Amino acid sequence: MKKGILLVNLGSPESPTPKDVKTYLGEFLMDERVIDLPYVARAALVKGIILKTRPKASAAAYKKIWWDEGSPLIVISERLQAKVQNVVDYPVALAMRYGTMTIQKGLQELVDKGVEEVFLIPLYPQFAMATTETILVLAEEIRQAHFPNLKIDHLPAFYNKPDYIEVLSNSIKKHLAGKTYDHVLFSYHGVPERHIKKSDVTKSHCKLDGSCCKTPSKAHEFCYRHQCLEVTRLVGEKLGFQDGAFSTSFQSRLGFDPWLQPYTDRTIERLGLEGIKNIAIITPAFVSDCLETLEEIAMEGQELFHEVGGKAFTTVPCLNDEDEWSDLLGKWINNWADSKVK
Known part of the structure; x- marks a missing residue:
């Protein structure tokens, strides 16, 4: 064939x-x-x-x-x-x-x-x-x-494939080379919390309680939240990021229903108010730069960070081509x- x-x-x-x-x-x-x-x-x-x-x-x-x-x-x-x-x-x-x-x-x-x-x-x-x-x-x-x-x-x-994590980590390392950051934020596209529970093939595992994503389960094969957290963890380990110096957030929420948290805009604001001056943003839910990375993060996110006292705001390009x-x-x-x- x-x-x-x-x-x-x-x-x-x-x-x-x-x-x-x-x-x-x-x-x-x-x-x-x-x-x-x-x-x-x-x-x-x-x-x-x-x-x-x-x-x-x-x-x-x-x-x-x-x-x-x-x-x-x-x-x-x-x-x-x-x-x-x-x-x-x-x-x-x-x-x-x-x-x-x-x-x-x-x-x-x-x-x-x-x-x-x-x-x-x-x-x-x-x-x-x-x-x-x-x-x-x-x-x-x-x-x-x-x-x-x-x-x-x-x-x-393919979020946890070792060769993908290798390629993603190499790209991030290249774009962050020669610089130091107070914090590295992994920002993923958000989804409503109900999507996570709807995708739970076990119909009982996903509770969004802070521990279910770390507890082994068949549900993880289709759990977006778990898979995002795993990318952050695997890349953080690969690149040697220090605990507390990197974290995960979710962007682009719509409407008034609860979406995955913490929200990216509020996280950027909080980090700036806490005295973080130099931040890097990575967007691993996308392989291609788009409106959400180029405008929502690189423009709106940077403006918000500067408004709350932040100084240097770096966005890491997606893998692109x-x-x-x-x-x-x-x-x-x-x-x-x-x-x-x-």
Whole structure:
């Protein structure tokens, strides 16, 4: 069976205009795995409130980080695709969960090249309902409707793979080289607390009580919070960070329901008020820099830190299209392909 690869990232508006941002947000926020409310309640919230107020502000934020080539997330993902293609012998396509670069188009591109078996790679280190799960569910729906003879495998969450931790740690070390920091903050995209409990396959382990993420359980295979904390722990150990000099927080909360804590903005504020003058922020929930890293952290976070007395604010880029990262993806792809011929 001829094999092909589909890289899938989040997506982006077509342009940083309120109209295009509204279209994008409408698709994104109406996903039942992003806002997991019953359809009527979700539509009332998204279409009745959010899409009437948020597109203009979000468009202004996108405009601040937009590149001449287009959306940073898209441009970076395309660069990564090209580098991965250079290190594997299988056709590599790129798709987005939301927007016009659809998963269906990505699969069609591969099928048109004769591909019969696809290795789908969600570009998220950790599993979450609103990232990996929504990609896999949609891909299967598309396969059944349009490509019934196509076989799709996928890369599981790779947050704790030693080779991934090695690549991530090397990248962080490179960007922090020659400098000292009072504190290193690992900031991950937030999710509602209920998503953690919904993803608990044991239906009893996840209590968000501060200890369940450290207690071995089958639930950890799909526990976003555990997986984020593990990345922080593993990288901290790898790089020799001192206890108390690094921590984890969660950003980008929406609405009034409880989300994973501590919140990044409040953590930045607290650290500044406690006298921390020199901080570095790492965002390992993303492999590609995007609105949340370039604007929410690098711009808004820095402004907040300075307002409360902080001085030096450093953001570590995501892995983006670094050679070591594209080579690692190539290694995983080749390992998968080899496993299919044994």
